Amino acid sequence: MLPQVSQGLFGGDSIIGWILQIVWLLFFVVFMFYGTRIQMYVMLREVQSSLLRLKLLRDEGRKMAISTIKETGKPPSDPTEQIDRFLEYVTFTPESMDPAGIVWKLEHILDVRELRFKDEVRLIAPQADESQTRNLEFTLEAALTLNMIYKVTRHYYELGKKTLSLYTIMQIQMILPLIMKMAKAYASALRAFTYGQPIGDGAGALVAAKLMNKRRKTKIAKDMVMAKVPIEGRTAYVLKAEGPGANLGKPGDAVNRIIEENEGKISTIIAIDAAQKLEGEKPGEIAEGVGVAIGGPGIEQFKVEETVLKYKIPVNAVIIKEDIGDAVSPIRKEIFDAADTAIERIKRLLLERTKKGDSVIIAGIGNTIGIGQ
Amino acid sequence: MNEEETVTKRASLLLVAIVLVFLALSVASFYYGIKAYSGGNMDYGSLLLLIGFSGLAVSTYMLLQTRRKMPGIIFKPYQIATTMLCQKCGFKNIREFERGDYIFKEVEECPKCKEKMTIASIYRETEEKEKD
Numbered sequence: 203m204l205p206q207v208s209q210g211l212f213g214g215d216s217i218i219g220w221i222l223q224i225v226w227l228l229f230f231v232v233f234m235f236y237g238t239r240i241q242m243y244v245m246l247r248e249v250q251s252s253l254l255r256l257k258l259l260r261d262e263g264r265k266m267a268i269s270t271i272k273e274t275g276k277p278p279s280d281p282t283e284q285i286d287r288f289l290e291y292v293t294f295t296p297e298s299m300d301p302a303g304i305v306w307k308l309e310h311i312l313d314v315r316e317l318r319f320k321d322e323v324r325l326i327a328p329q330a331d332e333s334q335t336r337n338l339e340f341t342l343e344a345a346l347t348l349n350m351i352y353k354v355t356r357h358y359y360e361l362g363k364k365t366l367s368l369y370t371i372m373q374i375q376m377i378l379p380l381i382m383k384m385a386k387a388y389a390s391a392l393r394a395f396t397y398g399q400p401i402g403d404g405a406g407a408l409v410a411a412k413l414m415n416k417r418r419k420t421k422i423a424k425d426m427v428m429a430k431v432p433i434e435g436r437t438a439y440v441l442k443a444e445g446p447g448a449n450l451g452k453p454g455d456a457v458n459r460i461i462e463e464n465e466g467k468i469s470t471i472i473a474i475d476a477a478q479k480l481e482g483e484k485p486g487e488i489a490e491g492v493g494v495a496i497g498g499p500g501i502e503q504f505k506v507e508e509t510v511l512k513y514k515i516p517v518n519a520v521i522i523k524e525d526i527g528d529a530v531s532p533i534r535k536e537i538f539d540a541a542d543t544a545i546e547r548i549k550r551l552l553l554e555r556t557k558k559g560d561s562v563i564i565a566g567i568g569n570t571i572g573i574g575q
Numbered sequence: 576m577n578e579e580e581t582v583t584k585r586a587s588l589l590l591v592a593i594v595l596v597f598l599a600l601s602v603a604s605f606y607y608g609i610k611a612y613s614g615g616n617m618d619y620g621s622l623l624l625l626i627g628f629s630g631l632a633v634s635t636y637m638l639l640q641t642r643r644k645m646p647g648i649i650f651k652p653y654q655i656a657t658t659m660l661c662q663k664c665g666f667k668n669i670r671e672f673e674r675g676d677y678i679f680k681e682v683e684e685c686p687k688c689k690e691k692m693t694i695a696s697i698y699r700e701t702e703e704k705e706k707d
Contacts, residue, residue: 221622390653397674399655400697408678415679446677531699532653538698572697574679 242368245375249359252378253352259389260352263345264289270341270396274334275327284326288342289349291319309501319343333398336447337571341395344388344530351385384526391530395448400538400572402485402528406474406495408541409520409548410442410566411575419575423455427575434549435558436469445570453496453565454505460563466513469560471506472520472548475567476537479523486536487523488543490551495519496567518551520544533572594637601630653699660695661685672697 233240264285271281293315296307323330323338330338355374362371374381394401400408414429421444422428428441439460443451453473461468473495479485494510494517496503510517522540548564556562605627612620655672659682666687676682680694 393652397672398677399672399699400678411679446680532655533698534701535698536701538696572677574677 238368239366242362242366242371245371246359246363249355249362249371249375249378252382253355253359255382256348256352256355256385259385260345260348263348263389263392266392266396267341267345271327271338274330275323275338276329277326278328281326284322285342285345288322288326289346291346305501305504308499312499312501333447336449337395337398340448340569340571341392344392344395347388348385348392351381351388355381387527387530390527390532394530394532395571398446398448398572399532401530401569402524402533402537403476403530403568404533404570404573405476405522405524405537405541405544406566406568407442407445407570407573408533408538408566408568409474409522409544410440410564411445411570411573412541412545413438413548413564413566414440414442414575422459423452425449425451426453426456428456428460429575431564433562433564434552436552436556437559437561438552438564439468439561440564440566442566442573442575443568443570445573445575448569448571450498450569452502453567454502457506457563457565458509461509461513461515464561466515467561468513468515469556469562470516470518470551471510471563471565472518472551473506473565473567474520474522474544474548476524476529477521478529479525483523484536485524485528485534486540488540488547489521489523490547491519491521493517493519495521496565516555518555520547520551591638594634597630598634598638601627601634603627604630655697655699657694658696659683659692661688661690661692663690664688666692667695668692 268282268285271277271285275281293311296304296311298304319339319342320335323335323342327335327338355378358370358374361367362374391401393399413431413433414427417429417431417440419427419429422441425444426441427444428439431438431440441453441456441460443449443453457471471494475495475497477489477495477497479487494503494506496506506517509515522537522544524537528534528537552562604623608620608623608625608627610620611623614620656669657672657676659668659670660666664685664687666685676694676697678694678697681691682694683692684690685692
């Protein structure tokens with residue numbers, strides 16, 4: 203029976219054989235001419251389903267921002283319209299055809315942006331205190347990022363659908379998992395900012411906070427606090443952004459001021475920051491290195507590099523590894539515990555790289571939300 | 576955002592009706608195929624079986640597609656623990672995070688020595704599947 207069936211199904215002189223051969227031929231022709239188009243529709247469908255999720259995230263983020271502002275800021279009128287306007291803000295980076303001096307131009311633009319954001323938040327949420335205002339600012343920033351992610355993805359999806367260009371669709375489809383990861387990270391950041399919970403990015407600030415706790419603090423630069431702490435017989439100038447509100451501060455200005463006040467007599471600078479872990483590495487792992495470990499757009503890093511070059515000061519880095527999701531979501535236990543290990547590493551570095559009586563700078567970099575000092 | 580919740584995507588009634596008709600026809604084809612095959616009409620039986628089998632596969636796939644769970648995303652809060660520590664006697668108290676908590680904040684009095692306790696740590700408990 204089996205040979206009969208197989209002959210019936212796959213060939214032979216029977217009518218079914220003929221039909222099947224024609225069907226196979228048709229399949230072949232269809233796939234030859236329309237294979238790419240079919241593949242394109244499959245990709246478009248995938249992008250569409252992710253786009254739907256991004257829209258959900260964006261809408262939830264917007265709702266959360268509105269309810270938090272209503273709750274903490276007690277606005278006199280409904281802030282929805284102002285928030286919707288806020289979510290559409292764009293920032294233009296400086297022209298880089300002549301790159302000389304671009305760092306200062308970028309710093310100026312970012313300062314203006316920050317000021318504008320702060321003013322808007324104060325208008326929308328007049329009852330919020332300084333710390334809450336900062337948290338609301340970052341909440342809106344996260345909601346804005348989610349909106350941007352959604353709109354850019356939608357742009358490529360619509361463009362791909364309109365032009366039916368395989369390469370346009372392929373581009374967005376290939377990076378879709380990374381986009382989704384980033385969107386989810388910002389969605390969890392929203393909740394952390396809303397409640398003022400410490401986030402993974404604050405690991406560096408946490409190390410500095412632990413070192414300067416119960417010491418006298420002074421304001422050293424915009425949004426930056428500093429404490430003089432004796433560690434292993436050395437004088438350490440420990441600095442971090444002023445908490446507990448969401449704050450990044452200007453660590454570059456703070457480090458430069460301490461160097462200038464000490465006339466360059468600083469034995470070493472140790473910067474502690476959260477850094478992107480590679481897949482396979484464990485969150486909270488610590489690595490040491492050299493260089494100015496200050497993330498962000500690079501302005502603060504540039505400022506410190508300029509000054510350390512002038513005085514030939516060695517710069518060391520201690521980094522706490524985590525991925526983008528951990529960096530913007532509430533700090534996980536492994537990363538929190540890594541702060542103590544980082545302190546041990548700093549002490550060892552000081553013993554190995556400096557002498558008793560030396561002055562050093564220890565800079566805890568990162569968003570200090572939920573971390574006092 | 577530590578969990579994805581599933582919501583069922585709604586398909587149009589017309590599409591579901593068409594697929595169901597297609598499914599019924601496939602089942603019928605399958606039935607007549609078996610009947611023809613057992614009756615000795617091999618060629619006809621094979622053709623019907625083939626049509627029935629392909630129809631069943633396609634319609635089942637389409638039905639599953641229309642009922643496919645579309646992952647929606649909800650904002651589910653993490654479990655955040657706040658640890659309060661008495662610097663004098665070492666008394667520790669762990670509770671859920673409350674708005675306004677921050678590390679090194681002075682909180683309530685220690686029930687043992689009446690000294691002010693401070694928040695020593697705030698972190699999220701990591702779920703087993705989340706660990707790398």
